[in-house]
Amino acid sequence: MRRQNKKHRTIRKCISGPNFTGQHLLHHPQTIRQLMETVLLRSTDTVLEIGAGKGVLTFPLAEKVDRVIAVEMDANFVKTLREKAENHPKIKLIQGDIREIGLPAKPFCVVANIPFSITTAILEKLMGAEGHAFQRGALILEKGAARRFTKSSTMDPRLLMWRMNFQFEMRTMVPRTHFAPPPSVDAAIVRIVRRDHPLMSAKEGNKFIAFAAYALSEPKQPVADTFRGIFTPVQLKMALKNAKVDREQAVAFLSLEQWASLFHTMLQYVTPNRWPRK
Numbered sequence: 455m456r457r458q459n460k461k462h463r464t465i466r467k468c469i470s471g472p473n474f475t476g477q478h479l480l481h482h483p484q485t486i487r488q489l490m491e492t493v494l495l496r497s498t499d500t501v502l503e504i505g506a507g508k509g510v511l512t513f514p515l516a517e518k519v520d521r522v523i524a525v526e527m528d529a530n531f532v533k534t535l536r537e538k539a540e541n542h543p544k545i546k547l548i549q550g551d552i553r554e555i556g557l558p559a560k561p562f563c564v565v566a567n568i569p570f571s572i573t574t575a576i577l578e579k580l581m582g583a584e585g586h587a588f589q590r591g592a593l594i595l596e597k598g599a600a601r602r603f604t605k606s607s608t609m610d611p612r613l614l615m616w617r618m619n620f621q622f623e624m625r626t627m628v629p630r631t632h633f634a635p636p637p638s639v640d641a642a643i644v645r646i647v648r649r650d651h652p653l654m655s656a657k658e659g660n661k662f663i664a665f666a667a668y669a670l671s672e673p674k675q676p677v678a679d680t681f682r683g684i685f686t687p688v689q690l691k692m693a694l695k696n697a698k699v700d701r702e703q704a705v706a707f708l709s710l711e712q713w714a715s716l717f718h719t720m721l722q723y724v725t726p727n728r729w730p731r732k
């Protein structure tokens with residue numbers, strides 16, 4: 455019983471703490487400017503702002519673009535924003551959890567200083583089938599996550615899938631002192647741009663993730679050994695030829711184009727009962 459109470463107290467403390475929703479508000483003018491410049495906004499753009507806070511980005515954005523859709527979960531912030539945005543016809547405020555709100559159906563950009571704790575959920579939403587109209591964005595991410603998403607190679611199947619459709623680029627480091635209250639780690643601005651020629655449809659995402667997870671379970675293994683488990687010998691020969699991959703090449707060194715080619719050969723020629731499942 456005592457142990458249960460202690461656990462209960464700990465949970466309450468976390469939930470009621472000042473930063474359970476990642477409320478680290480930007481106050482540094484240069485970072486605010488850099489974030490907005492990173493996304494190359496046009497006056498006709500629609501911008502989705504995730505976690506608008508007190509509006510430090512919302513109002514400058516509304517001066518640059520046609521429409522700002524500002525999503526904020528905290529009722530107190532929304533109240534402040536509503537008062538401030540009364541005479542701003544370009545700003546649409548939505549109170550709610552970004553994870554549960556439908557994304558725009560028409561092309562849109564994202565500019566946001568997001569709550570770090572839900573970074574993956576936000577990116578999953580933007581880069582999945584629901585985010586079909588997401589074009590480009592500038593996001594402030596926790597520095598470690600920013601490095602992970604932008605490093606040249608990855609063995610994370612989900613990140614590989616995102617990279618089939620989007621390019622990630624590390625822009626500027628943002629010291630924790632640029633936020634109030636400061637988070638426990640520094641941050642960085644990351645630019646995300648949809649590829650002109652996507653390598654895969656987001657609708658195929660889950661199948662690709664299962665395919666890549668299967669292959670990356672032994673990243674140092676030669677591709678011929680790995681993919682023997684999926685393709686017949688004839689199919690394997692054709693798949694490697696189509697993808698221009700040497701039989702002895704390690705899975706870890708496959709390029710995005712080679713991943714896409716091997717995956718599409720599987721979809722086209724291999725019976726679904728041999729496809730890896732999640």
Ligand SMILES: C[S@@+](CC[C@H](N)C(=O)[O-])C[C@H]1O[C@@H](n2cnc3c(N)ncnc32)[C@H](O)[C@@H]1O
Binds near residue numbers: 479506507527553568
């Ligand atoms: C890092 S702060 C950024 C605030 C403001 N944009 C700024 O830069 O000062 C993140 C904001 O996201 C809000 N937030 C947290 N979780 C959210 C969620 N699931 N959906 C929408 N907003 C959320 C927080 O209340 C907070 O205002």
